[in-house]
Amino acid sequence: MPKCNMVSAINLALKEEMARDKDIIVMGEDVGKNGGVFRITEGLIEEFGPDRVIDTPLSESGIVGAGIGMAVYGLKPIVEIQFMGFIYPAIDQIFSHAGRIRNRTRGRFTCPIVIRTPYGAGIKAPDQHSESTEALFCHMPGLKVVVPSSPYNAKGLLISSIRDNDPVVFLESTRLYRLFKEEVPEGEYTIPLEKAQVAKEGKDVTVISWGSMLHKTFEAVEDIDAEVIDLMTLTPLDEETIYKSVKKTGRVVIVHEAPKTCGFGAEVSASISESTMLYLKAPIIRVTGYDVVMPLPKLEDYYMPTQGRIKKAVEEVMKY
Amino acid sequence: MPEKVVESFNVKHLSILDEKGVADESLMPSLSESDIKRMYELMVLSRVFDERALSLQREGRIGTYASILGQEASQIGSALSLQKSDRVFPSFREMGVYITMGYPMHMLYQYWSGDERGMKCPADLNIFPLCIPVGTQIPHAVGAGMAVKYRKEKVAVTAYFGDGGTSTGDFHEGLNIAGVFRLPVVFICQNNQRAISVPRETQSASKTLAQKAYSYGFHGIQVDGNDIFAVYKAVSDALIRARQGDGPTLIECFTYRISDHTTADDASRYRGKQEVEEWKPKDPIFRLRLFMSAKGIWTESYEKEIEEKSKEVVDKAVSVSESISPQLPKDMFLYTYEKLTQRQINEMGEL
Numbered sequence: 001m002p003k004c005n006m007v008s009a010i011n012l013a014l015k016e017e018m019a020r021d022k023d024i025i026v027m028g029e030d031v032g033k034n035g036g037v038f039r040i041t042e043g044l045i046e047e048f049g050p051d052r053v054i055d056t057p058l059s060e061s062g063i064v065g066a067g068i069g070m071a072v073y074g075l076k077p078i079v080e081i082q083f084m085g086f087i088y089p090a091i092d093q094i095f096s097h098a099g100r101i102r103n104r105t106r107g108r109f110t111c112p113i114v115i116r117t118p119y120g121a122g123i124k125a126p127d128q129h130s131e132s133t134e135a136l137f138c139h140m141p142g143l144k145v146v147v148p149s150s151p152y153n154a155k156g157l158l159i160s161s162i163r164d165n166d167p168v169v170f171l172e173s174t175r176l177y178r179l180f181k182e183e184v185p186e187g188e189y190t191i192p193l194e195k196a197q198v199a200k201e202g203k204d205v206t207v208i209s210w211g212s213m214l215h216k217t218f219e220a221v222e223d224i225d226a227e228v229i230d231l232m233t234l235t236p237l238d239e240e241t242i243y244k245s246v247k248k249t250g251r252v253v254i255v256h257e258a259p260k261t262c263g264f265g266a267e268v269s270a271s272i273s274e275s276t277m278l279y280l281k282a283p284i285i286r287v288t289g290y291d292v293v294m295p296l297p298k299l300e301d302y303y304m305p306t307q308g309r310i311k312k313a314v315e316e317v318m319k320y
Numbered sequence: 321m322p323e324k325v326v327e328s329f330n331v332k333h334l335s336i337l338d339e340k341g342v343a344d345e346s347l348m349p350s351l352s353e354s355d356i357k358r359m360y361e362l363m364v365l366s367r368v369f370d371e372r373a374l375s376l377q378r379e380g381r382i383g384t385y386a387s388i389l390g391q392e393a394s395q396i397g398s399a400l401s402l403q404k405s406d407r408v409f410p411s412f413r414e415m416g417v418y419i420t421m422g423y424p425m426h427m428l429y430q431y432w433s434g435d436e437r438g439m440k441c442p443a444d445l446n447i448f449p450l451c452i453p454v455g456t457q458i459p460h461a462v463g464a465g466m467a468v469k470y471r472k473e474k475v476a477v478t479a480y481f482g483d484g485g486t487s488t489g490d491f492h493e494g495l496n497i498a499g500v501f502r503l504p505v506v507f508i509c510q511n512n513q514r515a516i517s518v519p520r521e522t523q524s525a526s527k528t529l530a531q532k533a534y535s536y537g538f539h540g541i542q543v544d545g546n547d548i549f550a551v552y553k554a555v556s557d558a559l560i561r562a563r564q565g566d567g568p569t570l571i572e573c574f575t576y577r578i579s580d581h582t583t584a585d586d587a588s589r590y591r592g593k594q595e596v597e598e599w600k601p602k603d604p605i606f607r608l609r610l611f612m613s614a615k616g617i618w619t620e621s622y623e624k625e626i627e628e629k630s631k632e633v634v635d636k637a638v639s640v641s642e643s644i645s646p647q648l649p650k651d652m653f654l655y656t657y658e659k660l661t662q663r664q665i666n667e668m669g670e671l
Contacts, residue, residue, distance in 0.1 A: 056497065057496055061459065062459050062494060062496065064459075065490060069461060070470075073464050073467040106436060106440035107655050108443070165658045166657050239662065239663065
């Protein structure tokens, strides 16, 4: 079994799926000859040709809008937005159309597009390159939002996203792209969407996270009997796995990179309060990025939740 | 080094049928007597549909409605050259296009009455639902064009939009991509002179909207949008080129919206009566009638017959739309995702 980082795992998923289904088209800025600015699509144009790996004009709304037009007529476009901070011009297409077509046409047309974009801080990138605004997409009905946390689940979740019949926003942490390698099988395997994973079992506290923050969480709870949940799909949310864990531990810490206000942690926290409040032994604490414009690299380490902040939050809920 | 001209272009205006109903035979598309009658009948039918929609709105039987009055030639003329396999991406003011393509009329009333089941396109048609945000349907047509090209299908795609749509980013992004990849898309701009209250001159400093095509590397033409022969010819030619792989075209139909923007609008706030009066003699139906009358294929009894037939069709559509069983509250959940989520199932339980 080859060892892959997240870049090569996603590349492998794309390669295998494109070989399986000729209706899959990869499209975006620099995805062809250049293989993508993070090299995610490297080698695809050589293998599948420029009809299936399309270097587009610099045109976020146009790329997603065209992807929607392809998807409704039976192709499976996987479009790349180069950085999450550049997705905003395409939000009109994603919100006004991708997530609504099935409903507006009562199922006559559907929109099975995958919109891949790197997100998050930690690679010393310029302004607008380190955004983590997944909550925007989680709020819009009709979309699925998927955030892998490792090479293994990136491949399995991407294959599931490609085969899904609904539009999927697939967020890839830039910090995780080359952070570590793990064994990633060649050939088909899928990880179901809409399912969270208990990444580590424990009984004292439930720590809920996704994407890059999961790794800081693991480091922070090394000495604690914590249960760590990797949400993997944010919407639709797997509430069952969360509540089961909360009923066991009675204590919850939620960790995410995005700003706190209206971050997805608020949704998770509110859902837990509504459904399992009587099992709680302590208030739910969120450890998040701050309510500030994402800083440039010199301050990004201060912005992101640290191991220390997560540890402190866990200690806090353990006091009750 | 002397300066030199590196690019130049001319924008043509095509007009075949004048306001007196006289056609330029040298430009006339090949149309039989029955083709011409069909054009006329569809324009009348669309107008009767439109008039009824306005009165249904006033009676509170449908919601806000966007009238097509005055734009029948642009809509019917363009849609008549479409084939069922072609793919159409309308804006919200294309009732004449839907009717011409054979979209069930009662479903249009159903939609405007607030029931989205009216936008479930029949399986044998390829017309997208009304697009309320302005211009955002243009990239969809472009993507459909990419799909057509990828599959090497002999079909064309059209996107409909108004003069306001040409000011949006998606107009630029869509036409730009279509030009780069030479896609089989015909962009049909119904320049009806205003986007709600804002006049055409405030949308763009370009002398014509058609000329914008040249900056994207393809052909553009302005046609008299109240002249059904000119619209039909320009769109037919463009669709043939598209299906043959000769790339996109932008067609500016120079027309006029006689009605208010929608039933929620009062156009007297921003335009004078005289302007509207000046456009009335250019009426597309009246103009074709003059032509047909001169050719001896229009008579008063024919006119009466067509009007009665149209009213019957419209009456039936209204009564069918009003007899459809009401939506159930749970229906709002059914098509958000392919499968209901657990949370939706819980929420449905609250109804």
